[in-house]
Amino acid sequence: MLIDKISSANGVLRVPGDKSVSHRAVMLGSLADGVTEIKGFLMGADCLSTIECFRKMGVGIDVASEKVTVRGNGMRGLKKPLETLYTGNSGTTTRLLCGILSAQNFDSVITGDASILKRPMGRVTKPLSLMGANIENEYCPLIIHGARLHGIEYDMPVASAQVKTAIILAGLYADGVTLIREKEKSRDHTELMLGAMGADIKIDGLDITVGKTNKLEAVNTVVPGDISSAAFFMVLASIMPNSCVTIENVGVNPTRTGIIDVLRDMGADIKLENIRESAGEKAADITVRSSTLKGVVIGGEIIPRLIDELPVIAVAAACAEGTTVIKDARELKVKETNRIRAVVDEFTKCGIDITETDDGMIINGGADIRGADFRTYGDHRMAMSLTVLAQAAYGESTLDDADCARVSYPNFFDDFRTLGK
Ligand code: S3P
Numbered sequence: 001m002l003i004d005k006i007s008s009a010n011g012v013l014r015v016p017g018d019k020s021v022s023h024r025a026v027m028l029g030s031l032a033d034g035v036t037e038i039k040g041f042l043m044g045a046d047c048l049s050t051i052e053c054f055r056k057m058g059v060g061i062d063v064a065s066e067k068v069t070v071r072g073n074g075m076r077g078l079k080k081p082l083e084t085l086y087t088g089n090s091g092t093t094t095r096l097l098c099g100i101l102s103a104q105n106f107d108s109v110i111t112g113d114a115s116i117l118k119r120p121m122g123r124v125t126k127p128l129s130l131m132g133a134n135i136e137n138e139y140c141p142l143i144i145h146g147a148r149l150h151g152i153e154y155d156m157p158v159a160s161a162q163v164k165t166a167i168i169l170a171g172l173y174a175d176g177v178t179l180i181r182e183k184e185k186s187r188d189h190t191e192l193m194l195g196a197m198g199a200d201i202k203i204d205g206l207d208i209t210v211g212k213t214n215k216l217e218a219v220n221t222v223v224p225g226d227i228s229s230a231a232f233f234m235v236l237a238s239i240m241p242n243s244c245v246t247i248e249n250v251g252v253n254p255t256r257t258g259i260i261d262v263l264r265d266m267g268a269d270i271k272l273e274n275i276r277e278s279a280g281e282k283a284a285d286i287t288v289r290s291s292t293l294k295g296v297v298i299g300g301e302i303i304p305r306l307i308d309e310l311p312v313i314a315v316a317a318a319c320a321e322g323t324t325v326i327k328d329a330r331e332l333k334v335k336e337t338n339r340i341r342a343v344v345d346e347f348t349k350c351g352i353d354i355t356e357t358d359d360g361m362i363i364n365g366g367a368d369i370r371g372a373d374f375r376t377y378g379d380h381r382m383a384m385s386l387t388v389l390a391q392a393a394y395g396e397s398t399l400d401d402a403d404c405a406r407v408s409y410p411n412f413f414d415d416f417r418t419l420g421k
Helices: 019-031 045-055 091-101 122-130 161-173 189-196 227-239 258-265 300-305 307-319 330-334 339-349 380-391 402-407 412-420
Strands: 010-014 033-039 060-064 067-073 107-111 134-136 142-145 153-155 177-181 201-204 207-211 244-251 269-278 281-289 322-326 353-357 360-365
Touching (some): 010 412, 019 033, 019 067, 019 091, 019 161, 019 189, 045 060, 045 402, 091 122, 091 142, 122 134, 161 189, 189 201, 227 258, 227 281, 227 307, 227 380, 227 412, 258 269, 258 300, 300 307, 307 330, 307 339, 307 360, 339 353, 339 380, 380 402, 380 412, 402 412
Parallel strands (some): 010 244, 153 177
Antiparallel strands (some): 033 067, 107 142, 134 142, 322 360, 353 360
C-alpha cells in the first residue's frame, strides 16, 4: 500500500477501546455470576479471538457494534472446548487463558498464528507449574491438563502484565494464598477489575496477594480509548507542523502513561483535560500541538509503562534534535515481532542514524529522512508507527501489509486521513 502523505494533522477524534481492558472484561465477565455489559469494547482481531475462545467454552457472548454482553458462567462454569482454542495474533489471550485453563477440570489445547508460535510461553507455564499446573510445551500449541492448584510466592523475573495476570487468574482457583512480587509496576487493569468484582485480591506497592475466590460479581465496564492507539496521533501531531489533535476519552491509568511523560520530556506540547475515573480506571481528553522535540534517555521503571509505544517513540526520536537512548527494553524482542530489530532495519532504510543495542536502540535524530518500501513483519504497531514515520520523510513510502493494523485499530488509516484533511 502506498502510504498517504498529509501536511499537517488537525481535528478531534476518539480511538478504539483499550485492548488490555477489553480482553480482561470478556475473560472476567465469563467467570462472573450474572451479565456483564461492556461498552467501548475494542472490535479488533485480538479481542475478537478472546470472545471466540470463551464462546467455545460455553459462554454466551453477544456483540453489537461497540457493545458486548457476556452472560457469565461462574468460576466453575466453563465447559470443555470441543476444538483447539485459537488465539490468532494475541499474546494476551494466549497467556491469560493459560492461567484460567490450568485450573479447570478439563483438558484443552491453545494455539495461534505464525507469530504466536514463536512467542515464549515458558514465562507463564513455569510459574503455573509451580502452582501444580500441568502444561505440555513452552511454545504453542500448549496442551493444558486441568489440575488442582495451590498458592505460591513468586518473584517476577520480567515486568510483564500478561505473566502477572496469568498467575493472578490461577491464584483465584488455587488453595491457599498466592503472592506475586513485581520488580517494576506493570499495567494493573486485572487487579482493578478483580477488586471491583469482589475477588480476594490485595495490592501493597509491588506486592499482589490473591486468595481463593469462588464468586465474582458481574460489573458493567466502560472501556476507555487505548492510549497505545492514541500514541500514534500524539507523535504525529508533535512532529507535523501546524498541527493540533485532540483525542477524547483516552485511558490514562498511571501504569500506561509513560508515553506522555517521555514526549513531554522531549519538549512536546500535551494537555490533559476533563480527567475522570470509572472503576479505578482514569480517562482524559488529550490535546497535542506541534513542537520541536529533543532527544532523551528512556530506561528503567518507565519501560513497562510505555513498552508498546516504543516503536512510535522511536519515530519521535528520529524527528528530534539530538540523541535518544532507549535501554532496559529487551522485552521488545519478544513482542509480535522483534521490535528492536524491526525498527532498526526499517529506520535504516530511510537513512536514519540508528544503532541496535542489546536492550534497546540509539537514535541520532534530526537528519533527513527519505521514504522507503517498509516491511511491517505482520506487526500492527510497526504498520502504524511506519505510517507516522513516512510523514516526516521526503518521497513516497509503502507498507507491505497494512491489514495487520486491524489487530488493535481497524480504522487507523481512515482516522489518519481524516486528521490530514
Ligand atoms: C499486555 C501486556 C504487555 C503488552 C501487551 C498487552 C496486557 O505485554 O505488551 O500488548 O494486556 O497484559 P507483556 O505482559 O508481555 O509485557
